[in-house]
Amino acid sequence: MKVKVVTKILEANERIARENRRLFDNAALYVINLMSGPGAGKTSILEKTLALGTGLRIGVIEGDIAGSDDAERIEKHGAPVVQINTGGACHLDANMIYEVLQDLPLQDLDLLVIENVGNLVCPAEFKVGEDIKVMVLSIAEGHDKPLKYPLMFQESAALLLNKIDLAPYLDVDINKIKKDALSLNPDLKIFEVSCRTGEGLSAWTDWLKKKALKNQKTADDKD
């Protein structure tokens, strides 16, 4: 006998992502899913963002295959942080996030950043209930990355091109990265930054602040 199924394979994940979304909305919390390949500089950017002082109350979820190094780096800046170890899984899914939300003071935060597992492929495919996805690409990874990993560039609202201080030492065509990324996603906001020199970081934090505050305003309007 034939049975019609017609279901998204990831439907269970999407259902939990919607539940996370509801919890975030109740707390008027703006949520970013921060993605990149391993070592592009996600944790460094978070540390700099915290150190620059945005005036936002920021909480962090650290996703890693193993270890708690990143959470310890964030904790030093006084931000509430929870570490998730995926035990081998190559991405965070909605349920992993759901299970740690009780460990964060959601009502006392303005912005929650979820640092995903270092991987340019999967994290873009699993919604966790975020408002936007932001990706980091270090220029040392090469200018072929947008066309090799198009999905992440298409799904992101902003791209941080990190390690711009290394440009003099690399044969990388930064304009090609920007051109290809914008062809894939014309609405992508691109920031060239360096966590080493601090270059470009205030443009990023200004943008972030505007996004998070606009979210609070729309939440207030709904009350």
Place this chain on the structure above:
Amino acid sequence: MHELSIAQNVLEIISEQCIKSGHTKIDSVNLRIGRASGIMPDALFFAFNAIKTDSLAAEALLNIEEVPVTGLCNDCSHSFIVQEEYILNCPVCKGSSFQITSGRELDIIDMEVS
């Protein structure tokens, strides 16, 4: 990359649906997988066949229909199919404003049970 977790999701959903329909054995299942979904059919076959033993789908045949990436141009209104896993611009007018109309599917369509 995570074809194994996708295969596990498929197995859970079809097992549940099979029981709901009052049957005890899944003979085949049909999936639609977009070419821009990030899932490789070969790896999914491998993962599914590895985990299906000891389940209602132990003898199930997996069929995958691959869906090409297609777009609709916002400038010239042409629909088009691309060979790559992404669209850079409209192949007709070269415009860069377009919607992706297919290629991201990760769906279970139907199955045969007995």
